[in-house]
Amino acid sequence: MxxxxxxxxxFKGLALGTHEFDFQINKKFFDHFDGGIAxxxxxxxxxVLEKQxxxxVLWFHVSGTVKIQCDRCLELYDQPVESENKVFIKYGEDDFEDGDDVIWVNVNDHQVNVAQMIYDFIILAIPIRQVHPKGKDGKSLCNPEMLQKLKNLTHTQEKPEEETDSRWDDLKKLLGNE
Structure with missing residues (x-):
């Protein structure tokens, strides 16, 4: 890695106050993480690091696009992502468990690697349902051939009418379910 x-x-030589760091994320960055969505x-x-x-305190602002696979047509598309997160870094001799937004570093450490945090914030900014956005005309930008294949292979099954036990009919009337 x-x-x-x-x-x-x-952070060891930094003065108290705020300091900004900019990172460009591309394919080379994603190659270091296996099996992700992007x-x-x-x-x-x-x-932005605020040293006290x-x-x-680390404030992360992540914005841009990731190439992900559409759940509907399986083609890659650019998904816009944007995220703002905050992480606290505390000093200590032992590792403590304070939650997801607190990291403990040894008092002898002089730097912190933010790659995994950036990656996690990018992945968390991706929506659960990953589908091509709609175009300016309001139509889906999915592959039309794949959509047609899906439509041809979709089987609609009519629900057979269920027989109900007549003993429950009066109770259903009371509940307003009929």
Whole structure:
């Protein structure tokens, strides 16, 4: 993971106050993470570090596009993503578990790597349902051939009418279900 070292933020020599770091995220970045939803993208990540005497606060602003596969037609498309997150970094001798937004670093550490955090924030910004957006004319930008194949292979099954037990009919009337 030698390429990930570009995402190290050295905080040991920084003065108290805020400091900004900009990172360009592309395919080379995504190659360091296996089996994700996204394998390529063009994203700008801005990290603002506020160094205080007892802790540090990292603000992440991630925006751009990732190439993901459409759930409907299986073609790749550019999905816009945008995310703002905050992470606290505390100093300590032992590892503690404070939650998802707190990281503990040893007092002897001099840098923190933000690559995994940036990757996680990008993945969390991707919607659950991944479908091509609609065009200016309001129609889907999905592959029309695949949509036609799906339409041809879709089987609509009519529901057979269920026989009901006549003993329950009066109860259904009381509940307003009939």
């Amino acid at each position: 030698a390429g990930i070292s570009a995402y190290n933020i050295a 394998d390529d993208g063009d994203i700008q990540a801005k990290v 005497s007892s802790l540090m």
